[in-house]
Amino acid sequence: MTIDIEQHKFVVDRATELLQVALSKDIEYIKSIIHISQEAIDSYNKKNLTIADPTKRELGLFSSKVKSVICGRYFNPLEREMIASRPVSDVYEYLCDECEKKKEYDTDYDGVEYEYYDECKFCKTCKNEYHKRREEISASYKQRDKIKAEFSEACDKTLFCDDLRSKSILLSRNITDHSKLNPLQIAIRDVIHNEIIKAFQEQNQKLITKYL
Amino acid sequence: MTQVSNKLMIEFLFNQMEKLDKDEIDVMKAREQGNLAKQVNNAMKYELDRAKTKMELTKHNTLYKEGLDIRDVESKDF
Numbered sequence: 001m002t003i004d005i006e007q008h009k010f011v012v013d014r015a016t017e018l019l020q021v022a023l024s025k026d027i028e029y030i031k032s033i034i035h036i037s038q039e040a041i042d043s044y045n046k047k048n049l050t051i052a053d054p055t056k057r058e059l060g061l062f063s064s065k066v067k068s069v070i071c072g073r074y075f076n077p078l079e080r081e082m083i084a085s086r087p088v089s090d091v092y093e094y095l096c097d098e099c100e101k102k103k104e105y106d107t108d109y110d111g112v113e114y115e116y117y118d119e120c121k122f123c124k125t126c127k128n129e130y131h132k133r134r135e136e137i138s139a140s141y142k143q144r145d146k147i148k149a150e151f152s153e154a155c156d157k158t159l160f161c162d163d164l165r166s167k168s169i170l171l172s173r174n175i176t177d178h179s180k181l182n183p184l185q186i187a188i189r190d191v192i193h194n195e196i197i198k199a200f201q202e203q204n205q206k207l208i209t210k211y212l
Numbered sequence: 213m214t215q216v217s218n219k220l221m222i223e224f225l226f227n228q229m230e231k232l233d234k235d236e237i238d239v240m241k242a243r244e245q246g247n248l249a250k251q252v253n254n255a256m257k258y259e260l261d262r263a264k265t266k267m268e269l270t271k272h273n274t275l276y277k278e279g280l281d282i283r284d285v286e287s288k289d290f
Contacts, residue, residue, distance in 0.1 A: 049223065049226050049227070049230075163219065167226070170226065171226075174229060182232075182239075182242065182243070182246065183242065183243045183245075183246025183247060183249075183250070184225055184228055184229050184232065184242050184243075184245065184246040184249070185229065185246075186246060186250070187245075187249035187250055187253060188222055188225045188226065188229070188249075190249075190250070190253045191218055191221055191222050191225070191249070191253055191256070192222065194218065194253060194256045194257060194260060195218050195222075197260055198218075198256075198260060201260065201263060201264065205267060208264070208267060209267050209268070209270065209271045212264070212267065
């Protein structure tokens with residue numbers, strides 16, 4: 001059965017390519033072949049509650065879904081924590097009274113006036129302090145980006161069973177309006193998300209304990 | 213009691229969704245089943261959180277040379 005489906009998938013791919021170069025008298029005939037194979041794939045999908053023919057787009061959507069689920073659970077709380085514990089909340093917070101008065105004003109393209117500081121006009125102490133704090137902030141951003149990249153790489157390397165991927169794609173094919181999910185769809189989505197987190201957690205224990 | 217795994221649950225829910233599409237079950241029934249599935253899902257979330265806490269504890273114990281353990285609700289002596 002699976003071999004048949006593979007053959008049908010192959011037929012659909014090749015016939016779609018052929019359609020672009022076919023003679024006009026053959027077009028209807030080729031379309032009928034595609035139709036037969038597509039129907040066979042659809043009925044297989046329906047019968048087995050699976051997806052035998054995920055498109056590249058659907059596979060890409062699944063991998064971005066994995067990232068968003070994992071980020072929501074692990075990376076975002078971590079990032080919030082990092083930002084909260086960041087040594088400086090505002091680079092201009094520690095300016096002396098003199099330098100604080102050295103505000104400059106300008107207008108942007110929309111004609112809205114905004115204020116800013118010109119670091120060249122700061123006194124020596126404030127200038128040093130300003131550079132020190134800027135470096136601290138950029139170091140914390142670099143650290144954040146490094147962790148983000150590690151999580152993203154781990155997501156790419158995590159192996160998910162085909163069944164889970166199929167079910168996730170099947171669900172997205174069944175949803176017509178993403179803003180109005182019914183309780184069954186919400187339940188399925190949550191189960192899939194949990195399963196994604198479980199697989200990630202099992203395969204990336206070291207990474208999680210490193211940053212938790 | 214029926215054996216429950218996540219895979220079986222997704223399967224079951226999809227079947228219900230199909231039935232709902234074909235009007236074999238009514239919306240009320242589907243809604244209630246969705247809500248029950250939500251409860252099962254919460255239990256699953258608890259399991260994941262538990263695993264995460266265990267990982268945290270292992271790290272804590274190695275770092276501070278302590279023998280903290282999770283209070284086990286599942287164990288018989290609790």
